[in-house]
Amino acid sequence: MKKLLSLAMFLYLYNGIAQEQKSINTADFKLDDKGLNFVFNEGAYEFNINGFMQPSVSFEKTEGQDDVHNFNAKRAYFILSGKAAKEKISFLIQSDFSQAKPLLDAWIAYHPYSWLTLTGGQKQTFLNNREMMYREDKLQFTERSRVSGLYSNTGREFGFFVESKFGKKIGFVPQFAVTSGDGRNSFGADSRDSDLGGLKIGARLDVFPLGYFTDGNDKFTADLAHEKSLKVLIGAATSRNKGASNAVGEGHADFMFYDASGQNNLTDYEQVFADVLLKYNGFSFLAEYADASASNLDMQYLDAAANQILAPTQISEFLVLGESYSVQAGYVTAKGLSFDLRYENTKPEFATNLNSLLPDSNSYTFGITKYFKSNNIKIQAALTSIENGNLAKTTVGEFVMQIGF
Template identity: 40%
Template sequence: MKKILSFLLFLSFTIALYPQVNENKVGFELGKGLNIQLDNGMHLFNIGGYLQMDATYSKYASEPGENRFGIQRGLFNIGGDYYHDKFGFMLQLDFADPYPLLDAWMSYKPVKWLKLSAGQKQSLAGPRSMLYDDQALNLGNRSLVNQTFFETGRELGLFVETRNKLGSVGIDLGVSVTSGDGRNSFGSSSTDFDLGGANYSARATLYPLGFFTGQNDLRGADFAREKTVKIALGVGYSYNDGVSNPIGQGHGDFILYDSTGTAAYPDYQKLSVDLLLKYRGFSFLAEYVNAVGNDLQNLYTAPSTNSKLQPKQIADYLRLGNGFTVETGYLFKNKWAVDLRYSTVCPEWDEKNALIEKASEYTAGISKYIIDNRLKLQLAGTYLDLPEDITNSHNWQAQFLVHVVF
């Protein structure tokens, strides 16, 4: 009898211990989604999303004001990693976009400091704010510069990223080879082929005072309230070998030809430089972008030899020029925040039909973060200044925004 009781006690003890050895957890937290941990956290799985709703009033100089109520972003994402972040994946959709697929990639980390990814994800060549997720922006919309030269900034291809430290200095490096046609780059059917050549991108970021706390370098506000000054100096570059889209993130928007009447496409390159600084709730971001066209000789606008592309005429097909953005903000301890942003673009040539007009944008916002960045209310105003010869050259916009990360 004692042996039986001893066996039962041993069996009960073993069963009690088993869930701790192979523990699985499921939990939901606003802003962090539904988290599933398997095998004591060896494998992680997350389901989340982001909803941005707004009420906007717009006033153009010579027209009556307009009201708009809508959902600017409705993101749903599924992601995870396996074997303690050795393998990872992400699928993200925006149901407020007619082409909802934003991100779809898988990754592998052979060592802790090296990440290899394949699929569709954010380009490495954009300025710092283009590396931010939509929900990480200080203000509801991306800057005039980012909207002009990058739009969503997604690319389809192969990505290599590294993070290392040299003493107290941090360094991020990344390179990618992508389709050169942006997201959904092969169109809506099997007959809608990729056009032009590949896009080659690289980015380097130096952290002279050490890395930021956690992911604080990938969001606008200083939620970590950095105890010492943190700085990130970045430079990004991309060379797109043949584009048929004004910014190289689509295809089939125009066709040019060579002297034989065969379709030919100009090359397109972008350079970005950025500076991010954060300290005790204060944040400052400055970004510069330059875009130029290359390989423009012997291009024709039609398959005939009397339609040669004229000097500066390439500005009718590509967004060429430069832009500058400066943004600053302060997040108070009571979770109120104020943000200011100035963004301006200037065309490479002042052509009549150029795709870029000289413009400046001024934006100010007051935000209340109710639960960190998970639930935010914001009131913002924007003034867009265009050249005087353009109808409605002075545009005003007021926006009340609610965003929820779940």
């Protein structure tokens, strides 16, 4: 009898301890609207393992040229993230193993107040156009717009970032950044491949005149949350890169300029972006404007011996210069089927220089997406027609499958 009572007491105590531990320590692996999540949560501390994959089939057809077909793993992301609530610290490490240099993001953030976040490390910057602020698995089409691709590379930079948020009925989100100005992995392969030029300094201000979007719904273009009332986001960003040596200021040593004495004399590079995002009951509309210019162009030479001076419009062959705009709209049905349209126009600063990196072009894109489990499982198809001035017309088609975990 005593043995039976002892066993019953042991089982009772063990069950109580297990229940208490379960309320504090959890390790979940499940499929929900956030994807396949592997989460360790100890209440005050949380650690997450996730990512996504995008198998892709695409073709490109240019008049007078052979067709190009691609079958590949377009993106293969692996993400580690976590937070310490008491210490007000969070971190993220994000890699894309479809790239030769996979590291995309590696940062640590401090959250001293609910309205303020201070981040240091390599991060997707907010100094670009709206779409370039979205992670690659959250795009409305199979690929970013031409405006995004022409004025940015990956959108990642190494530096210090300040993000804040104020207001309720009317929201204000001011943001400020100081970065290396050389993009991701900006200090090169080793200590001899050092950062070039000066710092890049910029800021962005986003305004929500009708209140904030449903939580997380401002991280997409598509209205997956089906906002019950009209929501609007108006934003603008500007930056100045002191001494750029990459076409969009996201790299270094792609080219070099010199002064008369043979010393490095890199051009300053400025970018300005403006955007408007509207969402209501499954409908979304995004308009973006981009402009890039260069300064510090006096007496620049292409060689250290100062024999070849930079011609008046030749700078547009090294830096993306000019203005562009993109307009896209779409509708997501209650069953997760989306129909999307996009129009883009790009204008180089020097139209007479046919070698300008920014082309004189128009493009049209039609896309269809089927969302399963919100954005994490989806199938997308898109067809784009590109008209590059007097050059041959190009047609690009792509089919992408995505699963987030």
